[in-house]
Each structure stands twice: as structure tokens, then as C-alpha cells.
Amino acid sequence: MKEFLISQSAEQLTQWCENEGFPKFRARQLLQWIREKLLIEPEKMLNLPETLRQKVKEHFFAPSMSVAEVASSADGVSKLLLELHDGEHIEMAIIPAGDGRVTFCLSTQVGCPVGCRFCASGKNGLKRNLLTGEILEEFLLGCQYLGKRCDNIVFMGIGEGLLNCNELFPALEMLTAPEGFALAPRRITVSTSGYVPGMLKFAGLQKEYNLAVSLHAPDEETRSKIIPDTLRFPIQEILSAVDNYREKAGRMVTLEYTLLAGINDSDAQAEALGRLAYAHHAKVNLIPYNSTGTTFRRPSRERIESFERAARATGAVVTRRIERGSGKNAACGQLRIKAEEKLS
Numbered sequence: 001m002k003e004f005l006i007s008q009s010a011e012q013l014t015q016w017c018e019n020e021g022f023p024k025f026r027a028r029q030l031l032q033w034i035r036e037k038l039l040i041e042p043e044k045m046l047n048l049p050e051t052l053r054q055k056v057k058e059h060f061f062a063p064s065m066s067v068a069e070v071a072s073s074a075d076g077v078s079k080l081l082l083e084l085h086d087g088e089h090i091e092m093a094i095i096p097a098g099d100g101r102v103t104f105c106l107s108t109q110v111g112c113p114v115g116c117r118f119c120a121s122g123k124n125g126l127k128r129n130l131l132t133g134e135i136l137e138e139f140l141l142g143c144q145y146l147g148k149r150c151d152n153i154v155f156m157g158i159g160e161g162l163l164n165c166n167e168l169f170p171a172l173e174m175l176t177a178p179e180g181f182a183l184a185p186r187r188i189t190v191s192t193s194g195y196v197p198g199m200l201k202f203a204g205l206q207k208e209y210n211l212a213v214s215l216h217a218p219d220e221e222t223r224s225k226i227i228p229d230t231l232r233f234p235i236q237e238i239l240s241a242v243d244n245y246r247e248k249a250g251r252m253v254t255l256e257y258t259l260l261a262g263i264n265d266s267d268a269q270a271e272a273l274g275r276l277a278y279a280h281h282a283k284v285n286l287i288p289y290n291s292t293g294t295t296f297r298r299p300s301r302e303r304i305e306s307f308e309r310a311a312r313a314t315g316a317v318v319t320r321r322i323e324r325g326s327g328k329n330a331a332c333g334q335l336r337i338k339a340e341e342k343l344s
């Protein structure tokens with residue numbers, strides 16, 4: 001398989017240029033196009049000789065994927081359905097905030113092996129991991145669509161990112177390296193369903209990335225109704241890994257909590273959640289469920305408000321995710337599921 005132009009280091013590109021008989025400074029020019037001008041299509045690199053552009057095209061994926069569909073909602077959120085080189089699809093979202101900042105929500109896998117029962121992305125299991133170059137190209141295609149760099153990145157799209165550490169971590173390194181895309185680690189959040197071995201590895205990086213853990217329930221019995229057994233870790237182990245992350249990375253962890261009517265939305269559960277968060281110095285982020293055609297329902301507004309009050313009364317820091325990207329394709333993974341259905 002071809003290599004990815006976007007994930008080449010300066011040393012690798014210099015070596016490649018030399019091997020192909022081009023002077024070293026051509027590698028520098030290539031890197032400028034990629035990292036400063038956010039372009040990887042060789043045909044657009046007009047200060048390079050035609051022979052070099054041709055060679056780059058032959059040797060590298062530049063890019064390996066294309067935008068197959070865009071779905072935009074009234075509040076300014078755009079979702080890009082991306083078609084990969086092998087015909088698979090993933091999604092990324094571009095989420096503008098009121099203050100002019102823009103967040104990208106990126107995927108880490110094609111499908112997801114965790115299979116949370118309320119999620120469209122886990123419906124058909126895992127197809128494959130995304131490669132480092134593909135994760136970086138998602139970012140780049142998003143920048144090209146937006147016309148500038150994003151301010152924040154959250155890895156909360158399709159997949160369990162911490163089951164793909166080998167490809168995700170080098171992508172994080174390239175996104176944050178001063179000679180790479182130079183984003184501050186604090187502007188990047190990785191989300192996990194509570195995959196403890198991955199959380200420990202992530203903490204081992206000792207970088208100031210943010211970690212968000214999808215807890216969804218304060219007790220095992222409720223959690224088992226939401227996340228299947230295969231990749232579900234005990235809550236106590238997850239919370240120890242949360243403590244470990246805070247100590248190693250120096251960042252407060254966020255506990256994500258999708259509110260599902262009649263499942264995990266009682267005041268007693270809110271209090272239990274608040275107590276856990278408080279004890280582990282974690283923040284709670286409440287996410288009222290966005291239907292993906294499952295049997296789960298979103299709680300009423302009154303129930304959501306009551307839950308929030310009860311959790312906050314424990315002293316925990318509680319926020320509620322502002323609903324963005326509403327509309328028929330709003331929930332993560334729905335564009336991809338539709339694309340798969342069309343193909344089958």
C-alpha cells in the first residue's frame with residue numbers, strides 16, 4: 001500500500017527527495033504546502049517542478065480520501081462523510097462556537113467494536129482501524145472545507161480511539177509538534193468508552209491532552225444495559241484510571257453521561273454520579289440523548305433539569321452539552337450507516 005504524504009516527517013521527506021534525485025530544499029517546500037498552506041494535492045503545489053509533483057502522486061496518498069457528502073444544519077454544524085481509499089466511509093463534524101472558535105470532531109476507526117446500545121456507529125461492529133495518515137487527513141480535509149485551521153479537536157466521532165493507540169498517538173504527535181501542525185495539546189480531547197488499558201497508555205504519554213470518559217451510569221447494573229459486556233470495564237477500574245490520568249497528565253478528566261429516559265436519569269443516579277465525580281476530581285458533562293432510531297428515548301426537559309440539579313448538589317462540577325447539529329443526520333454515525341445501506 002502507498003504511504004501517506006501527510007504523515008511523513010521532515011527527515012523522511014528529505015530522504016525520499018534525495019532517493020528520487022531531487023534537492024533537499026524540495027522537501028522543505030513540500031512541508032510548507034502541507035503544514036502551513038494545508039494542501040496535500042501535488043497538482044496544487046505550483047512552485048514544484050512537474051516531475052516532482054508526478055512522483056509525489058505516484059508514491060504517496062495525497063490525499064487518500066475524498067468528501068462524499070456534506071450535511072449541514074441550521075446552527076452551522078457541518079458533517080462530512082469521507083470515502084476512504086478502500087471504499088469504506090467515516091464521518092467528521094465541524095462545529096462552530098458562538099465565539100468564532102471551531103471544533104473538529106474526528107473518527108478513529110471504521111465502525112466500532114464497543115457497540116454501545118444507543119449508538120449508530122457501533123451497530124455493525126468494527127471494520128478496521130484508521131491509519132495515522134487517515135486521521136491526519138480528516139483534520140486536513142476539515143481545514144480545507146473550513147478554509148482555516150480549527151481551534152479544538154475532539155476525538156469523539158466513530159470508534160474507540162484508545163483501542164487504536166498505535167495509529168492515534170503518532171497522529172496526536174504530528175498535530176501538536178511545533179514543526180507539525182502546532183496545535184496545543186490542551187486543545188485536543190480524546191474520548192473513550194472506559195477502555196482501561198488504553199487510558200493507562202494515554203496517561204503514559206504525560207501530555208496535557210484532555211480525556212473524556214463515557215461513564216453513562218454510576219453503577220454496574222445500569223451500565224450493563226448501555227454498554228455490552230465484551231469491552232466494558234468495571235467502574236472502579238475506570239475511576240482508578242481517571243485518577244492515574246489526572247496525576248500523570250495533570251488534567252481534570254470529564255465524565256460524559258448520555259441521559260436516557262427511564263434508564264439512567266433518576267435523581268438517585270444523579271446523586272451517585274455527582275458523588276463519584278466529586279471524589280475523583282472529575283467534571284460531569286451531561287448529554288441528553290439524540291435519537292438514532294434505537295429504542296432509547298431522550299428524557300423530558302424537566303427530568304434533565306432535575307438530574308442536573310441533583311448531580312450539582314453533591315458539589316460536583318456539572319455541565320450540559322449544548323445541542324448542536326440537530327436534524328435528521330445529527331447523531332454520530334448516521335451518515336455512514338446510510339452510505340453503507342446504499343452500497344449493500
Ligand code: SF4
Nearest residue numbers: 112115116119122159
Ligand atoms: S458511543 Fe463511541 S464507543 Fe460506543 S459504540 Fe459508539 S463510537 Fe463506539
